[in-house]
Amino acid sequence: MARKSRRELTHVSGGADIPVTVIDVAREAGVSPITVSRALNRPELVSEATRVRVLEVVRQMGYVPNLLAGSLASSKSRLVAILLPTIANSIFAPAVQAIMDRLTEAGYQSLLGPTGYSPEKEEVLLEAILGRRPDGIVLTGTLHTEGSRARLASAGIPVVEAWDLSDTALDMQVGFSHEQVGEQVAEHFVAKGYQRFAVITVDDPRGIRRCNSLIQRLEQHGISEVPVEILPLPATWEVGREGLKRLLQRPEAPQLVFCSSDTVAMGVLAQAAELGLRVPQDIAVLGFGDTTNSRFAQPALSTISVNATVMGREVAEALLRRFAGDSTAMRFDSGFSLVERAST
Numbered sequence: 001m002a003r004k005s006r007r008e009l010t011h012v013s014g015g016a017d018i019p020v021t022v023i024d025v026a027r028e029a030g031v032s033p034i035t036v037s038r039a040l041n042r043p044e045l046v047s048e049a050t051r052v053r054v055l056e057v058v059r060q061m062g063y064v065p066n067l068l069a070g071s072l073a074s075s076k077s078r079l080v081a082i083l084l085p086t087i088a089n090s091i092f093a094p095a096v097q098a099i100m101d102r103l104t105e106a107g108y109q110s111l112l113g114p115t116g117y118s119p120e121k122e123e124v125l126l127e128a129i130l131g132r133r134p135d136g137i138v139l140t141g142t143l144h145t146e147g148s149r150a151r152l153a154s155a156g157i158p159v160v161e162a163w164d165l166s167d168t169a170l171d172m173q174v175g176f177s178h179e180q181v182g183e184q185v186a187e188h189f190v191a192k193g194y195q196r197f198a199v200i201t202v203d204d205p206r207g208i209r210r211c212n213s214l215i216q217r218l219e220q221h222g223i224s225e226v227p228v229e230i231l232p233l234p235a236t237w238e239v240g241r242e243g244l245k246r247l248l249q250r251p252e253a254p255q256l257v258f259c260s261s262d263t264v265a266m267g268v269l270a271q272a273a274e275l276g277l278r279v280p281q282d283i284a285v286l287g288f289g290d291t292t293n294s295r296f297a298q299p300a301l302s303t304i305s306v307n308a309t310v311m312g313r314e315v316a317e318a319l320l321r322r323f324a325g326d327s328t329a330m331r332f333d334s335g336f337s338l339v340e341r342a343s344t
Contacts, residue, residue: 020063029057041078041107078108080319081129082138085117085204089235091261091289091308092140095162098312099138106320108135115140117204117233123148130155136319142166142173143205158322160315163306164206165333172322174314174332178206181304181336182213185286188338189256190221194284198227198254200243200264202235207260210288214258227254235260240267244283248275255284256344262287262294262303269297269343284344299342306336 026033031050038045039054046054057063080103084092100110113129115122123145129137130151136158142165152159152170159171164178189197197218201207208230215226227250229243240259244267247254259265265287269279277283279299287294290305311334318330 020061025057025061025063029054043107077133077135079111079134080108080136081111081134083113083115083122083125084140086114086234090291094308095312098309099316102313102316119143119145126151138162138315158319160318162315172318172330174311174318174334176306176334176336178209179213182210183217184338185258186214186217194256196255198247198257200229200257201260202233202239203230235263237267237270240264241271244268244271258286260288262289262291265301266297280344286344290339302341302344303339304336305339307334310334
């Protein structure tokens, strides 16, 4: 009987599989056990050739690292929790993907938790997640319950608030000013000659802040009547459709509708087309988020780009610097830009 190679073994004794160990992987790869550990957990500390060789042996042997044992030994879980309002809205996808890609590259795993735009649900999730001892937490926005603030302060782990900036940071912040978004929209389109504005938004605090800022800046230009339709979450095409129906029931139709997301704006475009309204001649439409579909809409959707990939990358870098011992309370303005296309 031919002798099995090491990589063919799991191996069997007394009817039970014996798990492959880090020592088995190291022997097969021709490196030390600590090099295997570094290749899996701190890939930046080993050469690319070594990392590739170790990962290939891990794959062939079916090695499963004991993450619990590793975290107990090092007091590190190598886990980062990312809490975001929803996984159904693509507006958050580029930022989250950028965070996860950079953390994965550095040997960290990500855990996603949807909060449903609710600070109270965020608090419940934090209570469960903190029990897993994550190395860091990413929160969406700066609106949190007092219970969440107390838990995070007690946990003493790095926290990054993304998608927003405020004067009451929990720890680190990477985002942009929603108030400045509203102000820029007002200034840009008043300069183009628009006088009748309207807003369709879901019941999201950040979207409502952009709306309020828009209204305040328009008032400075003598425009005091700005109809606002606030519809229940989640943000869908149907929200945009329903919002436009309501706006068109008013005595005078708006010249421009500012929507809380590209998804809502796509619904407005669909409803306008169904009613035979020309965009932008009869009604102009502005979205928010610059999602992939916005540029392929008919007509192409004008929107606010929030530099989501830059934001996500900076969130990850902020955490990694903190993990490396940098105690700076970083605040990074990732900015935004108005992307004008055919819909305005």
